[in-house]
Amino acid sequence: MSLHARRRRAAVQWPTLGWLTVVWVLLWGEVSVGNVLAGLLVALAVSVATPLPPIAAGGRVRPVACARLVGRFAVDVVVASFQVGVQAFRPRPPQSAVIGVRLRSSSDLYLTLTAELCSLVPGSVVVEAHRLTGTLYLHVLDVDGPEGIEAARRRVLEQEERVLRAFASDAQLAAAGLGAPRPSAPVTPEVHA
Template identity: 75%
Template sequence: MSLHPRRRAVAVQWPTMLWLTIVWVLLWGDLRLGNVLAGLAIAFAVTVLLPLPAVASGGRLRPFGLIRLVAHFARDLVVASVQVGVQAFRPGPPVSAVIGVRLRSSSDLYLTLTAELCSLVPGSIVVEAHRLTRTLYLHVLDVDTAGGIEAARQSVLDQEERVLRAIASDAQLAAAGLGPVPAANRKRGVTT
């Protein structure tokens, strides 16, 4: 006999409820039984009464693409942190801009991942995301250091491509205009 859908949802979300309870206890800094039970009650209410919609990616994990994404992101963090640090001591205000970048993929998941990765790099932050037009609007702190407006746009598109090549399916890559990387280019590190 199968569980009622609502009961099954609670059973599936026990790791989330446990995590939320741990966060609750850590935020309050009190490990007493009453606080743990209050955390469980709130975690239950959040996961059962306010469930998030399921996110269907339809993609597949590509280990080499994921390694490339993480390595490039780590490099971006270091380089951008140094650039922002130098900018803090440079006289005069930086030349900043808000740019719009239309992404290739129409998936909410990939738009969100790209936006988050771009926002986590110092010197740029996503100020708005238009889901229907697949456009991200970013504030770039120093356009000159970023290589100009077009270079900043290309940087966002490159980030999206790395996200897609890390976790998108072949069909999603083709829909975004990014076919698989030819074997000859893979050896040289060239992407299409």
């Protein structure tokens, strides 16, 4: 690695250094010159010892699709929280399963976003993400036979589609087999006489 590449990497790390320093100060619970300096030193040591690889997103942010992603995620969290709460009072233990879901996109960024959103919804947790094949393995609660397993797989793929439609480029959407972004204009219904 050349000296210029190292300088470029160090320049990219400034937001990480700042964020780690803020976390350090919050953990200590007191803003002081000593805490800020110590946090900066710890952040620098962590960043040098374990540098993060660059992530090439190559996508674009679509505000309407982002709002759709966030809104649906909020609904999923509320509904799943209620369902898990009901499970706690059932006399029989819920049937659970570990399922594998092969995602459409090969991007590490979209795999990670999909995995995080799926894990944050109660009743499912990602137990492994295989980045070479783009497969997520999830432990899901309350699956009733093959239909329940397929429904859980479908929910993961729908979550991935919302992530891709919110952040992927047109080329990435086409590569994932999703075509162009959904039109934002309302569709007029057909009238049959």
